[in-house]
Amino acid sequence: MDKLMADLKKQIISQLNLxxxxxxxxxxxQPLFVEGLGLDxxxxxxxxxxxxxQYNIKINNAEEGPKVFSSVRSMAEYITANQPA
Amino acid sequence: MKLYIQATGNISPQNTLGQPTLPANLSEYNTNRLYSIEPDYSKLIDVKLIRRMSRIIKMGVAAALQCLQEAGVENPDAIITGTAYGCLEDTGVFLQKMVQNKEEMLTPTAFIQSTHNTIGAQIALLLKCHGYNNTFVHRGFSFESALLDAIMLLEEKTVSNVLIGGVDEITDFSFGITSRFGLFKKNINSNLNLFDTPSKGTIAGEGAAFFLLNNHPSQKDYALLDGVSTFYKPIDLEETEHHIQSFLSEQSISMNDIDLVLCGRNGDSIGDKVYDDLNERLFEQSLITNYKHLCGDYPTSTAFALWLAAGIIKSGSVPEALMKAPKNDIKRILIYNHYQKIHHSLMLVSTC
Incomplete structure (x- = not known):
């Protein structure tokens, strides 16, 4: 999980040009949106x-979004739970 | 009605940002691409906003902010931009990703930022300016069309000031494509010697020049913008001469009243013949100088020319860097440019 979270941080910085x-x-x-990293x-x-x-994971249910992207940890947990076999 | 150029902001291949006129030391290039000298944008734009901006957007926004800062105006009544090619870099990124990802998994940023009006929109978003906002995309007439719109708005008195700019960028994509048409010279020793040995082709350029136009004087104005005119594909030299003379007549002046002609000569022997012919006839008695060896050729280069002319009028003299025998007491300048012999434009600026 720690390795995945470290990778995610690098990928977020690269993808969003932070x-x-x-x-x-x-x-x-840390919250990713609004008061945390200030993402929109x-x-x-x-x-x-x-x-x-990066992970071949699609979020089909839009209502899941806020929960999945609330922090790096929540993203990592979602990836781990939904990684294709 | 008198229209005042109250302030300017210019990012170009010369060191022009924050300068009222051309610096004494010109930047010299030995390449056929003249890229802008870009400032540390983080000093001008919020770093959180910079991350989504491509080079042309940063150039445009920074030049616009510099212009407003100089004018001491926080929020203009209107924002008008002119650009021929718009945000090419992001357009290229977006199209390339479409191909690479087989039209799937496309990221939104490059697409959102790829439209021509992104620069004007970003300036407005940054300033929280809800006023009139328009972008003109008319190839070699883009900046002139924006100027005409600004003049009409100011003359209608629907606004009292307008932030207006001309912006275009060179990208590897665009340079590669336009090079195939043979537009650019192959070997360049120095941009500053562009006119010494006429040959086919020119040098590519880019830049962002912004102006705050006002219908009231501000005590610190650069110049008056007396008029702008465009004409498309004149049949021959006579038609070109006729347009220039009509433009001057509309201002109730003749060539004798012009202290300096600023020409869009670009080093291309075919296109420059128009200027050569005019120099032998209509401009025979005039003091003439050029500007494209400083900024390169691009469709909105006349924004750079207007910046240069406004600075000359404000200082009253032609910078030594532009003319070896400096001439003082310059009160009225005619800018004449043609872009690829298709889009011809005239601008007249004078002392306030």
Whole structure:
């Protein structure tokens, strides 16, 4: 899980071009949106594509989104639970 | 009605940002692509916003902010931009991803930022400006069309000031494609010697020049914008001369009243023949200089020319870097440019 979260932080920075922060500055449980990293709805779409491209995981139920993308840990847990066999 | 150029902001292949006129030390290039000298954008734009901006958007936004800062205006009444090719880099990224990913899993950012009006929109978003916002995309007339719209808005008095700019960028995609048409010279020793040995082709350029136009004086204005005119594909030199003379007549002046002609000569022997012919006839008695050796050729290069002319009018003299024998007491400048002999434009600026 720790390795997955470390990878995710690098991928989030790369995908969203967050030049002003480093992976170490993103907490595992830090909120990604609004008060945390300050991401917005466009970033949410970028993260959905990231999951598809990097982990071959599609979020079919839109209502799951806020929960899945609430933090790096929640993303890692979702990936672990839904990784294709 | 008098239209005042209150402030300017210009990012170009010369060191022009924050400068009222051309710096003494010109930037020299030995390539056929003149890229802009870009500032540290993080000092001008919020880093959280920069991350989604491609180069052209950063250039445009930074030049616009510099212009407003100089004017001391936080929020203009209207924002108008002119661009021929728009946000090419993001367009290229988006199209490439469409091909690579077989039209699936496309990320939204490049698509959202690829439209021509993104620069004007980003400026408005940043300033929270809800006023009139428009972008003109008319190839070699893009900046001039934006100017005409600004003039009409100011003359209608629906606004009292307008932030207006011309922006275009070079990308590897665009340069590769336009090079196939033979538009650019192969070997360049120096952009500053562009006119010394006429040959086929020119040098590619880019830039973002913004202006705050006002229908009231501000005590710190650069110049008056007296008029703008465009004409399309003139049949011959006589038609070109006729357009220029009509434009001057509309201003109740003649060539004798022009202190300096700023020409869009670009080093291409075919296109420059138009300027050569005019120099022997209509411009025979005029002081003439050029600007495309400084910024390269691109469809909205006249925005750079307007910046240069406004600076000359404000200082009253042609910079030594532009003309070896400096000329003082410049009160009225005619800018004449043609883009690939198709889009011809005229601009007249004078002292306030």
């Amino acid at each position: 030049q002003h922060i480093t992976p170490e500055q993103i907490g595992n449980d 709805s466009i970033d949410a779409l970028e993260l959905i594509v990231l999951l598809q491209q």
